[in-house]
Amino acid sequence: MLATTEIQQQNDACNFAKDTNAVRCTNCNLRELCLPQGMAQDDVLRLNGLVATRRRLKRGESLQRAGDPFRSLYAVRSGSFKTCIATEDGRDQVTGFKMSGDLIGLDGIGTNAHIIDVIALEDSEVCAIPFARLEESSREIAGLQKQFHRIMSREIVGEQGVMVLLGSMRAEERVATFLVSLSRRFRARGYSPTEFHLRMTREEIGSYLGLKLETVSRVMSRFDDMKLIQIKQKHVVILDPQGLKDVAAPATSGL
Amino acid sequence: MLATTEIQQQNDACNFAKDTNAVRCTNCNLRELCLPQGMAQDDVLRLNGLVATRRRLKRGESLQRAGDPFRSLYAVRSGSFKTCIATEDGRDQVTGFKMSGDLIGLDGIGTNAHIIDVIALEDSEVCAIPFARLEESSREIAGLQKQFHRIMSREIVGEQGVMVLLGSMRAEERVATFLVSLSRRFRARGYSPTEFHLRMTREEIGSYLGLKLETVSRVMSRFDDMKLIQIKQKHVVILDPQGLKDVAAPATSGL
DNA sequence: CGATCTTTTGAAAAAAATCAATGAGAGTGG
DNA sequence: CCACTCTCATTGATTTTTTTCAAAAGATCG
Numbered sequence: 001m002l003a004t005t006e007i008q009q010q011n012d013a014c015n016f017a018k019d020t021n022a023v024r025c026t027n028c029n030l031r032e033l034c035l036p037q038g039m040a041q042d043d044v045l046r047l048n049g050l051v052a053t054r055r056r057l058k059r060g061e062s063l064q065r066a067g068d069p070f071r072s073l074y075a076v077r078s079g080s081f082k083t084c085i086a087t088e089d090g091r092d093q094v095t096g097f098k099m100s101g102d103l104i105g106l107d108g109i110g111t112n113a114h115i116i117d118v119i120a121l122e123d124s125e126v127c128a129i130p131f132a133r134l135e136e137s138s139r140e141i142a143g144l145q146k147q148f149h150r151i152m153s154r155e156i157v158g159e160q161g162v163m164v165l166l167g168s169m170r171a172e173e174r175v176a177t178f179l180v181s182l183s184r185r186f187r188a189r190g191y192s193p194t195e196f197h198l199r200m201t202r203e204e205i206g207s208y209l210g211l212k213l214e215t216v217s218r219v220m221s222r223f224d225d226m227k228l229i230q231i232k233q234k235h236v237v238i239l240d241p242q243g244l245k246d247v248a249a250p251a252t253s254g255l
Numbered sequence: 256m257l258a259t260t261e262i263q264q265q266n267d268a269c270n271f272a273k274d275t276n277a278v279r280c281t282n283c284n285l286r287e288l289c290l291p292q293g294m295a296q297d298d299v300l301r302l303n304g305l306v307a308t309r310r311r312l313k314r315g316e317s318l319q320r321a322g323d324p325f326r327s328l329y330a331v332r333s334g335s336f337k338t339c340i341a342t343e344d345g346r347d348q349v350t351g352f353k354m355s356g357d358l359i360g361l362d363g364i365g366t367n368a369h370i371i372d373v374i375a376l377e378d379s380e381v382c383a384i385p386f387a388r389l390e391e392s393s394r395e396i397a398g399l400q401k402q403f404h405r406i407m408s409r410e411i412v413g414e415q416g417v418m419v420l421l422g423s424m425r426a427e428e429r430v431a432t433f434l435v436s437l438s439r440r441f442r443a444r445g446y447s448p449t450e451f452h453l454r455m456t457r458e459e460i461g462s463y464l465g466l467k468l469e470t471v472s473r474v475m476s477r478f479d480d481m482k483l484i485q486i487k488q489k490h491v492v493i494l495d496p497q498g499l500k501d502v503a504a505p506a507t508s509g510l
Numbered sequence: 511c512g513a514t515c516t517t518t519t520g521a522a523a524a525a526a527a528t529c530a531a532t533g534a535g536a537g538t539g540g
Numbered sequence: 541c542c543a544c545t546c547t548c549a550t551t552g553a554t555t556t557t558t559t560t561c562a563a564a565a566g567a568t569c570g
Contacts, residue, residue, distance in 0.1 A: 085419055089504050093419045107415070109408035116415065135404070139394045149390070152407045153364035159414040160362070160371065164340055164348045166421035167465035171526070202549060210422035212527055217550055233535070233549065249344050426558070457517065467559055472518055488517070488567070 023051050023127060033101025033188065034075050035129070035147060043143040050137055051075070051127045057120040063104065064118045070108025072128045076100050079124020080199045084117050084207070094207040096162075097121070097200060100189055103151055105131075121199040166210045174209040175219040176248035179229065183238055194241065198234040223247075278306045278382060288356025288443065289330050290384070290402060298398040305392055306330075306382045312375040318359065319373045325363025327383040331355050334379020335454045338371050339462070349462040351417075352376070352455060355444055358406055360386075376454040421465045429464040430474040431503035434484065438493060449496065453489040478502075 025036050025047040036044040054077065057063060063074060066086060081098040095116065098104055108114040109131065138145035165177055187193035198205070202213040209216065223229045228244050230237040238244060280291045280302040291299045309332065312318060318329060321341060336353040350371065353359055363369040364386070393400035420432055442448035453460070457468040464471065478484045483499050485492040493499060 085415055087419060087423070091419075091423050093423050095415045095418050106408055107412050110405045110412055111409075115412050135397075135400060139397065139400060142390075142394065145390060145394060149407075150365045152404075152411070153361055154366075156407070156410055156414065157362050157365055157370050159411065159418065160340055160350045163350050163414065163417055163421060164342060164346075166418060167462065168342070168346050168348050201547090207422065213549080214528085214551085215526060217548095218526095221550070456515090468517080469519085469560085470558060472516095473558095476518070 023054055024048050025051060028077075030075075030077070030101045035103065035144075035151070037147065038150070039143045039147055043141050046137065046141055047144065050133055051129055052133075053128045055126050055128055057124050057126070059120055059122050059124075062117055062119045063126060064108070064114045064116070066115055066117050068108075068114045070105065070112050070114055070131065072130050073103055073105040073134065074118075074126040074128055076102050076104065077125040077127055080121045081118050081124065082121055082200060082204055082208075084119070085115065086117065092207070094200075094204050095159075097208070099185060103155075106152060106155055171209075171211055171215050171219050172222070172247055173249055174211060175205075175216060175223070176228075176244050178205065178209055179223075179236070179238065180241075180245055180248050183241070194238040196236055198236060278309055279303050280306060283332075285330075285332070285356045290358065290399075290406070292402065293405070294398045294402055298396050301392065301396055302399065305388055306384055307388075308383050310381050310383055312379050312381070314375055314377050314379075317372055317374045318381060319363070319369045319371070321370055321372050323363075323369045325360065325367050325369055325386065327385050328358055328360040328389065329373075329381040329383055331357050331359065332380040332382055335376045336373050336379065337376055337455060337459055337463075338373050340371055347462070349455075349459050350414075352463070354440060358410075361407060361410055376459075426464075426466055426470050426474050427477070427502055428504055429466060430460075430471060430478070431483075431499050433460065433464055434478075434491070434493065435496075435500055435503050438496070449493040451491055453491060 025031055025034070025044050028034070028036075031037065031044065036047055039047070052072075055063075055074070057079070063081060076098055078100055080100075081104065082094050083096040083098060083104070084092055084094045086092050098118070104118055104126070105114070107116045134144075134148065138148050165174055169177065182196065182198075183193040186196050200208075202216045205211075206213040206216045211219075220229070220231050223244070224231050226243075228238075228240045228247065230239055280286055280289070280299055283289070283291075286292065286299065291302055294302070307327075310318075310329070312334070318336060331353050333355055335355075336359065337349050338351040338353060338359070339347055339349045341347050353373070359373055359381070360369070362371045389399075389403065393403055420429055424432065437451065437453075438448040441451050455463075457471045460466075461468040461471045466474075475484070475486050478499070479486050481498075483493075483495045483502065485494055
């Protein structure tokens, strides 16, 4: 994945210290976003033992596939993923994009098998959390239980936000909402909220937004004409954050 | 709400015994759909104490409103509800329909306040489950913990199904999918899967499906012409279940 | 029984998809 | 390091789908 050098540096600066291979929530710089968020110091200590292994994935590799038996949740350490559902008739719908600190795999709990495909959009790394042990620990650590429930609930609320987007917005609103949401997520991770690289293709964005790739491209070009953003292939600069938010209007709290 | 008498009778037959006012999961006829589903007999016994109170709502009343502090989950005893989100700019999007055995209120866990409005589509009754006590009990009763996680996960998966519907289906597919899904849910509750009353308006269906009410009406009339269904106002008879499924095609596993 | 809400249906307009062609970048191998 | 592919993105013209506007007919409720 090519990124302009400055952006790449930013990303590197935000990566965890490379000199330690130990899997530790305690000193992970994602602890404010990830599972430990909001947990008491000593509860987080007990998390360390939970997070079993790291797994590296190359761009295009899949972390889980529909039908796979469910054993672990994954917390994204670095990189990013798309989640998608393959419908019986061959369509493939992107249902979300996951980045550092996000938890993946909640879809498998209900049936003990995954429903969703998760594919790395770039070289990425995840922490595997064996679910049986997470459930066990969360019976003992009330803070962990609470946080886990919070995360699931937010996932539900976030999806409702997407439903609003898909159910009631027109193309321009969808794309603007998408960009604003990305911007927010980058900011939360310490990256620039106004300049970033799209890790996904127009087709993947379109699938997520319920639009065809040509429509996504056209709308983005229009935003460029309107001087709301500057876009060149995958490189985005948000010139007028407020203007973009105004277009996104319905402002789906979550997303 | 008017229903043809036969359908009404069916509903009544499926209601819980009216002679006991005690709130008991143990002898609730919804235990195969609701929270107790899949739990061991003696674990369900311990649930009895959890379910605090019943609450009756008249058609149009709201069970929870966005902004309300979150305290309880609600299990639908009888009747039905719509869940919706009001967007900042005044739009109102229906995000789901809940019927007996369904759990409501999961949206509030994440922020301790509700995000979603829940409104009774007919006179209804719910069991309130104080969430603090549910969390507490689920630390002691592994079966309850597991079941609660399963329910949340299924909620997530179900919403992904809706996202597929909204993101990739055309109007006819959406309406067909909706009808097939309703049919399945009625069957699971012991009602006729081929003849039922819609408790929601065309506008509410349209909002849920990302269509205008006129489009919903037109598509249903077309299905009537095609002899797939027979529809007169809110009364639906499914004449050709397989044909309807064929139109729904993408068959979103969940929904 | 009158008033209101809901549904149906038609005609016209708007939005997005489709079809098609061109162009830009990234990655590969000589 | 450059030429060559291949994928991805852009843009235009046209078609399809859905929405919008409008009117009328059916239910429902006090």
